[in-house]
Amino acid sequence: xxxxxxxxxxxxxxxxxxxxxxCSSQSGHNTVSWYQxxxxxxxxxxxxxxxxxxxxxxxxxxxxxxxxxxxxxSELNVNALExxxxxxxxxxxxxxxxxxxxxxxxxxxxxxxLTVT
Amino acid sequence: xxxxxxxLFLSVREGDSSVINCTYTDSSSTYLYxxxxxxxxxxxxxxxxxxxxxxxxxxxxxxLLNKKDKHLSLRIADTQTGDSAIYFCAAPKVxxxxxxxxxxxGTRLQVTL
Numbered sequence: 001x002x003x004x005x006x007x008x009x010x011x012x013x014x015x016x017x018x019x020x021x022x023c024s025s026q027s028g029h030n031t032v033s034w035y036q037x038x039x040x041x042x043x044x045x046x047x048x049x050x051x052x053x054x055x056x057x058x059x060x061x062x063x064x065x066x067x068x069x070x071x072x073x074s075e076l077n078v079n080a081l082e083x084x085x086x087x088x089x090x091x092x093x094x095x096x097x098x099x100x101x102x103x104x105x106x107x108x109x110x111x112x113x114l115t116v117t
Numbered sequence: 118x119x120x121x122x123x124x125l126f127l128s129v130r131e132g133d134s135s136v137i138n139c140t141y142t143d144s145s146s147t148y149l150y151x152x153x154x155x156x157x158x159x160x161x162x163x164x165x166x167x168x169x170x171x172x173x174x175x176x177x178x179x180x181l182l183n184k185k186d187k188h189l190s191l192r193i194a195d196t197q198t199g200d201s202a203i204y205f206c207a208a209p210k211v212x213x214x215x216x217x218x219x220x221x222x223g224t225r226l227q228v229t230l
Contacts, residue, residue, distance in 0.1 A: 004159075006159075033217065033218075035218075040222075041222060041223075042121075042205055042220030042221055042222050042223055043160070043205075043218075043220050044220075045217040045218065045219075047215075048215045048216070048217065055214050055215045056212055056213055056214055056215015056216075056217065057215070058217065088159075090159055090160065092160075092218075096216075105148070105150065105162050105165055106150075106162070106218055107162060108152070108159045108160040108161075108162075109159050110158055110159035111158075111159045113157075
């Protein structure tokens with residue numbers, strides 16, 4: 001069973017640039033969620049994808065967007081990067097129908113550490 | 118207030134038991150989770166408990182749930198230096214069509230010799 005994999009592991013960008021982070025979900029999982037973890041904080045929900053559509057969003061601006069592909073892998077795109085976007089971005093996959101509760105545990109990847117200078 | 122609250126820091130001696138506590142607000146949570154995060158790493162699912170259970174034991178880990186008080190605890194028996202990490206309590210929340218996990222700020226466990 002392949003776990004959740006994310007790429008790249010580290011990234012340095014300049015303010016104003018755009019970034020794309022990638023995630024491959026765990027085998028058999030159909031739902032992908034993205035979380036932002038600032039230093040010293042717990043992860044914060046960005047959004048969730050199910051059946052290639054955004055299924056729900058946390059308190060993040062529209063410059064945070066994403067995609068889910070037919071093989072359930074996903075991308076997180078952030079435009080017009082700001083210094084406060086520096087964080088660990090975590091992808092998590094699960095199996096189930098969102099909106100009916102999380103009926104299987106979320107499995108996280110190791111994250112992408114984004115630094116914006 | 119915060120949806121999930123945890124104390125920030127716990128220090129124990131190797132071989133002792135560790136107890137990490139968590140309170141949550143959403144009574145509709147079906148499962149409650151404990152994740153472990155080592156430095157520079159992602160979140161590792163440690164264990165979880167279904168909301169109709171009071172206790173779950175898994176090797177050195179014991180989870181206790183007091184649903185009335187919305188209190189969750191994680192006990193680690195015979196704590197080892199490899200247990201040093203940040204432990205997050207997480208509760209699911211359904212908002213519209215999305216199911217998300219709400220995390221506490223994490224409890225840093227320090228294990229001393």
